[in-house]
Amino acid sequence: MRKLTLPLDPVVVRDLHVGEPVALSGVMVTGRDAAHKWMVEVLIRRTRPPQGADEEIHAALRKLLDGGAIYHCGPVVAGLETREYRFAAAGPTTSIREEPYQADVMRHFNLRAVIGKGGMGAKTLAACGEVPGVYLHAIGGAATLIAQTVKRVLGVHKLEFGVPEAMWVIEVEDFPAVVTMDAHGASLHAEVLAKSKAALERLLTS
Amino acid sequence: MRDFTPELLELIRLASTDLPPDVQSSLEQAREREAAGSAARGALESILENVALARRNSTPICQDTGTPIFHVRHPAGWSGRALRGQIRSAVAEATALAYLRPNAVESLTGANSGDNLGDEAFPTIVLEEAEDDELSVDLMLKGGGCENVGAQYALPHGELGAGRDLEGVRKVVLDAVFRAQGEGCAPGILGVAIGGDRGSGYAASKQALLRPLDDRNPQPELACFEERLVEEGNQLGIGPMGFGGATTVLGAKVAGLHRLPASYFVSVSYMCWAHRRRRMVVRGEEVTYS
Numbered sequence: 001m002r003k004l005t006l007p008l009d010p011v012v013v014r015d016l017h018v019g020e021p022v023a024l025s026g027v028m029v030t031g032r033d034a035a036h037k038w039m040v041e042v043l044i045r046r047t048r049p050p051q052g053a054d055e056e057i058h059a060a061l062r063k064l065l066d067g068g069a070i071y072h073c074g075p076v077v078a079g080l081e082t083r084e085y086r087f088a089a090a091g092p093t094t095s096i097r098e099e100p101y102q103a104d105v106m107r108h109f110n111l112r113a114v115i116g117k118g119g120m121g122a123k124t125l126a127a128c129g130e131v132p133g134v135y136l137h138a139i140g141g142a143a144t145l146i147a148q149t150v151k152r153v154l155g156v157h158k159l160e161f162g163v164p165e166a167m168w169v170i171e172v173e174d175f176p177a178v179v180t181m182d183a184h185g186a187s188l189h190a191e192v193l194a195k196s197k198a199a200l201e202r203l204l205t206s
Numbered sequence: 207m208r209d210f211t212p213e214l215l216e217l218i219r220l221a222s223t224d225l226p227p228d229v230q231s232s233l234e235q236a237r238e239r240e241a242a243g244s245a246a247r248g249a250l251e252s253i254l255e256n257v258a259l260a261r262r263n264s265t266p267i268c269q270d271t272g273t274p275i276f277h278v279r280h281p282a283g284w285s286g287r288a289l290r291g292q293i294r295s296a297v298a299e300a301t302a303l304a305y306l307r308p309n310a311v312e313s314l315t316g317a318n319s320g321d322n323l324g325d326e327a328f329p330t331i332v333l334e335e336a337e338d339d340e341l342s343v344d345l346m347l348k349g350g351g352c353e354n355v356g357a358q359y360a361l362p363h364g365e366l367g368a369g370r371d372l373e374g375v376r377k378v379v380l381d382a383v384f385r386a387q388g389e390g391c392a393p394g395i396l397g398v399a400i401g402g403d404r405g406s407g408y409a410a411s412k413q414a415l416l417r418p419l420d421d422r423n424p425q426p427e428l429a430c431f432e433e434r435l436v437e438e439g440n441q442l443g444i445g446p447m448g449f450g451g452a453t454t455v456l457g458a459k460v461a462g463l464h465r466l467p468a469s470y471f472v473s474v475s476y477m478c479w480a481h482r483r484r485r486m487v488v489r490g491e492e493v494t495y496s
Contacts, residue, residue: 075269076269088266089266089268089304091269094389117447118351139447140388140391142253142255142268144265162308162318164270191450199442200384203441204377204380
């Protein structure tokens with residue numbers, strides 16, 4: 001298993017290929033449906049005006065995400081009352097819902113790793129080639145196991161989105177994932193889709 | 207009728223943190239079918255390691271603790287309203303204890319209630335009066351990833367060449383598994399309802415998922431059909447997490463419902479590998495969990 005340290009160097013990113021297991025260490029940020037919609041509409045395309053601390057958060061995210069990783073995850077967080085946050089369960093959520101937004105977010109923040117489950121589509125794959133970046137597949141449902149790799153919760157942005165949708169800044173050690181989309185245009189998901197489509201067609205005509 | 211809130215809290219804790227033995231055993235068998243060193247086998251190894259860890263630490267197996275769906279059978283004369291209140295109290299308490307993630311989001315404002323209590327339909331509570339004097343509560347935690355890949359078909363379906371018979375049902379169910387790819391956290395369990403209307407069909411497809419994985423449909427024709435769905439679902443080769451592999455489907459549970467002459471719906475509910483369902487039975491003072 002290859003060990004990776006965040007932020008990622010573009011040379012390292014280009015050296016990653018589909019099928020390779022990796023262990024990530026460093027600082028990453030969680031973000032899912034509400035966060036992606038907000039980043040694109042308010043920070044990137046600016047079709048909605050910023051509110052409250054949005055500009056300060058934007059500046060903070062620019063530093064955190066430059067060469068870094070976003071994790072599609074809505075964790076179970078303990079210690080909400082005391083603000084001594086601990087991740088109790090933190091597996092990936094389905095990534096494809098962010099397909100309309102992800103490529104713009106990658107380019108805007110120079111984001112080099114997108115972590116989630118289920119894979120993403122052609123727009124994100126194209127952005128992986130340009131930035132460069134990779135899509136890393138975490139094991140869906142392995143929430144307690146993954147939470148153990150979260151060593152510290154460093155902070156949280158947009159908590160008004162609710163606990164699952166907030167952007168949690170976390171420090172991880174040996175976070176396990178598999179490269180399923182790389183910077184060379186390869187996607188395990190496109191490959192499995194094509195093979196299973198052929199198998200379906202056989203079964204429908206049998 | 208006494209207050210069952212503490213017992214219901216334990217039911218929720220068990221459901222969220224302790225995978226039922228039939229599901230675990232099915233995942234162990236699936237692991238043995240994947241090639242050594244493959245991504246599929248690695249995924250199942252992590253899944254089983256996570257299951258053991260969650261049980262030991264009493265933490266959620268999956269962070270998406272989903273919609274809590276309760277099916278309650280209670281003795282005649284008991285107050286459904288009081289039981290509903292106790293279930294809702296237990297859900298809020300389980301959320302405060304981090305057994306459940308706060309999941310109830312007001313659709314228009316996006317506001318999360320913070321305690322998993324939404325409107326009357328969240329959590330889902332189905333109450334039914336029993337013929338005996340036993341209280342039973344089935345709980346399933348159904349996450350959003352797998353709920354999103356559920357599908358409903360109206361037969362005949364021209365594109366798939368599916369007519370109004372079991373052969374047609376087979377085709378649309380396989381199409382649903384194909385469309386789900388790995389997004390519903392494969393390997394999954396299929397709850398299928400044939401017939402009903404759009405509402406009752408989906409409800410029955412979820413209720414079918416309450417059956418143990420290793421049981422056999424009492425209707426011989428449906429029992430064979432369920433086996434065929436599993437076998438052919440696996441031939442799609444989508445595999446654990448959609449990595450490609452031998453096991454895409456762990457089980458299929460099919461129910462038939464009466465329908466209107468004009469309608470022939472097939473409703474498919476996809477349950478992720480983390481099939482968190484638990485049952486609590488109260489007989490007199492005795493409370494048992496399975």
